[in-house]
Amino acid sequence: MYLRHEEGDSYYLAAYGDWQDFTLVLHEGDEWGCKNVAWKVSDEDDLESYQERIEESGYDAEFVDSEKPGIGNTLRFDYPGASPEYMELVYDVARAFDTVPEENRSRLKNQPTRKPEQGAGYRRIDHVNFNLSNASECAQWFQDVLDFNLREEGLGPDGEQLAAWLSVSPLVHEIAFVTPPEDGNALDKIDHVAYYMDGGQAGELERTADLLKERNIEIVGGPARHGISQAHFMYYVTPGGNKVEVFSGGYLIFDPEWEPITWTPEDGSDGFVWWGGKAGSHARRQYDFVPTDETDWSEHDAYPIRTRPEQEPPE
Numbered sequence: 001m002y003l004r005h006e007e008g009d010s011y012y013l014a015a016y017g018d019w020q021d022f023t024l025v026l027h028e029g030d031e032w033g034c035k036n037v038a039w040k041v042s043d044e045d046d047l048e049s050y051q052e053r054i055e056e057s058g059y060d061a062e063f064v065d066s067e068k069p070g071i072g073n074t075l076r077f078d079y080p081g082a083s084p085e086y087m088e089l090v091y092d093v094a095r096a097f098d099t100v101p102e103e104n105r106s107r108l109k110n111q112p113t114r115k116p117e118q119g120a121g122y123r124r125i126d127h128v129n130f131n132l133s134n135a136s137e138c139a140q141w142f143q144d145v146l147d148f149n150l151r152e153e154g155l156g157p158d159g160e161q162l163a164a165w166l167s168v169s170p171l172v173h174e175i176a177f178v179t180p181p182e183d184g185n186a187l188d189k190i191d192h193v194a195y196y197m198d199g200g201q202a203g204e205l206e207r208t209a210d211l212l213k214e215r216n217i218e219i220v221g222g223p224a225r226h227g228i229s230q231a232h233f234m235y236y237v238t239p240g241g242n243k244v245e246v247f248s249g250g251y252l253i254f255d256p257e258w259e260p261i262t263w264t265p266e267d268g269s270d271g272f273v274w275w276g277g278k279a280g281s282h283a284r285r286q287y288d289f290v291p292t293d294e295t296d297w298s299e300h301d302a303y304p305i306r307t308r309p310e311q312e313p314p315e
């Protein structure tokens, strides 16, 4: 990714195809996690109408001056989830086509930044995923108050919604809310941010796996393929402790009458890992929202994330 700005302990980053000036801000801190997610509205007047709707739903929403470069009027709001600390709606966002320095411009007129000659080569931000104790409530709130569409969902044995994938664009999700298994990931925290990569499984994703291994950065899931979203994926944990998903391929939704796709315990783990061999089993144990059996996955060299012991590479 490209470092666009550096201010104090904040680092502003963008992928080469991100049309925004930046899509990720890293702050130095004592622990991993996500402080803020911001969404752009399509019309400036929407900011005030969403302020009303958020307040009517019982949550605070106030206009603040953004501390981020190139961001205009900002509606900061709270919502039912415990993470992130707050969210924001914005309208004015600096565009990469206007801000990328000459030496990083692409000769392709429809791409703001040239492909990096080193590194993984993410094209654009794709989605964020939160592990929340009230995942279903948050998903409903996003539909009712912010006009997101439910695209896919995962149900538990009693028909309760345990996970939801939502979007406002043809992407299957820009945000997911997931109830993690009891012995799984940290609750009420972000699970991961995902960046999109061209080429599918055998393309740049595979090259990125090699780059991660060369740097001794642990791949904690995949490369494998999701049933939900149908994307090729791989997860790794950065040295700062945050998890990143490499996300490639997948399907898009253009049908205005799209009905949410529902996954149930009868589907087993197909929703999370459609295929993916041993690495898929590892990921399934860590993240699957549907506990399917009582297998002790530690016998298969799989452990919940962040408690996984140092181990030798598989034979």
Ligand SMILES: [Fe+2]
Binding pocket: 127, 129, 192, 194, 245
């Ligand atoms: Fe994801």
